[in-house]
Amino acid sequence: MSGTQGNRRSIISATVDFDAPGKQLGVLRVPHSVHRSAYGHIAIPIAVIKNGKGPTVLLTGGVHGDEYEGPIALSKLVRKLNTTDVAGTIIVIPALNYPAFMAASRVSPIDSINLNRAFPGNRDGTVTEMIAHYVTTELLPRAAYLFDFHAGGSSLHYLPSLLVPFYGQGDDSAEIDRLVEAFAPPRVIRYDAEKALSGEDRVISNYARQLGVKFLTGEFGGGSSVNIEGLRAVEGGVLRYLDASGVLQLNEQLHRESCRTARSDRPQSYTMDDPGLFAFANGPGFFEPAFQLGETLEDGAVAGHIYSNVRPWDEPETIRFRTGGLAICIRTFAQVKAGDCLGHLARPV
Ligand SMILES: [Zn+2]
Known part of the structure; x- marks a missing residue:
């Protein structure tokens, strides 16, 4: 990162070893010294499942703390996966802005910051800025793929939809199309990432792109509740997506599960750039x-x-x-x- 931050590494530490084989369940520790806890930290749950060589896929939910299809589906996924199913590394963080998640709030109750407007983050900043900085400097550089699951939060309801950003002409579009087809969502919205959000560039997708990480996201419900159609789309879709990215071989049980859950063979495509x-x-x-x-x-x-x-x-x-x-x-x-x-x-x- 630029300026005075230099190359000093994040002071967030992980209780998991990203390079160790096996299935590890742990936390990211964000130092947080406060009145009731002098040497305390915020413990963000994280799972790492690694087996041999293969791509690294990062799956995140709860970037906004009042969106639930991602956190539920990703928590179930971690329980289902065995090390032997994996060829590469799957990193799962069901609730990335954990303080916001615990407060059922879009923004963190600690600093009132929206994590998806805090990138690239700040090593020496507030809790939310530190989380963004850790993602930019420690997680994204490891990853070939990122799928960040969203919903409308407290103020909006969405029809469950996969969102596919595009940037001018054709980068990775064939591979992204293959992942979209595998995920098989109810509907697909392709958006110009430079125009959407009125030129907003403090979002995770912008830094995923800069670091060459293939990025997908989606809105799978909203209203600070759980959308059943959206949850089913994520549960089945994420298994097929991991299979298509080459990091997961669906065993018989996972294959049956991915078939049982909703899948749209020819989802309608939309744009929302106007x-x-x-x-x-x-x-x-x-x-x-x-x-x-x-x-x-x-x-x-x-x-x-x-x-x-x-x-x-x-x-x-x-x-x-x-x-x-x-x-x-x-x-x-x-x-x-x-x-x-x-x-x-x-x-x-
Ligand atoms: Zn969101």
């Missing part, structure tokens, strides 16, 4: 949506109405989507402020 697909509140009030997840909306369709909290009988403000598409995301909370996302659509390609 800003007109998104609806935002212009001011405060309470939001009455005019659409449901899964509906297809025309260009200019009404997203909903926002009523004044102080003069609720006044004519509400009508909010529209400029561009039509499939409704894949909707806000959970009715109370809104200016700038809150009310939902978004995705356009079939």
Whole structure:
């Protein structure tokens, strides 16, 4: 990392040895000296399963602490996998922003930071910045693949969807396509990683790319709850994804399991790069949506109405989507402020 951080290594330590064979269950220790625990640390659960030569795959959930399909599916995965099934290394961290996960919150209760806006992180920074720095300097350099599982968190609900970033022309696209086909999600959203999030580059995907790590992510539910369709898509999909990446040989039982869980042979592809697909509140009030997840909306369709909290009988403000598409995301909370996302659509390609 740049500046005064130099090449000094992270002070986060691991109780697992990334180079040792076998199945290890341990923690990452983030030093955290506080009033009630002078020499304490935060213990982030981590599993490493290594067997012989092969690629290293990093699987993360709980980058946002109020998203659950990833943490549940990854915890089950660790229990299922035996060392002999693996050819290479699988690193699993079900709840990467562990303090946020323990608080059921998108951001950490310690520093109020969103981990997926903290990259590349800071060795000498706050707890969340230290976690991001550890990922950038210790985990990503080991990995050939990263799958980071998300959902909409407390404020959004998503139709379970795999998200595939692209960067201009064609890097790794054939191999990414093969992994997408293996994961076989209900729907696939391809997005221009440089345009999405309005040029936001403090995200984990940006540093995965810089370090040559093949990256996939997805939104598998939301509303700080567990989406059963999304959970099944992740449980089966991750087995087939690991198989396709060459790090896992599906034994008979795992193969049966990967077949039993949901799989879409020809998932519809969408894009969400047109800003007109998104609806935002212009001011405060309470939001009455005019659409449901899964509906297809025309260009200019009404997203909903926002009523004044102080003069609720006044004519509400009508909010529209400029561009039509499939409704894949909707806000959970009715109370809104200016700038809150009310939902978004995705356009079939
Ligand atoms: Zn998330």
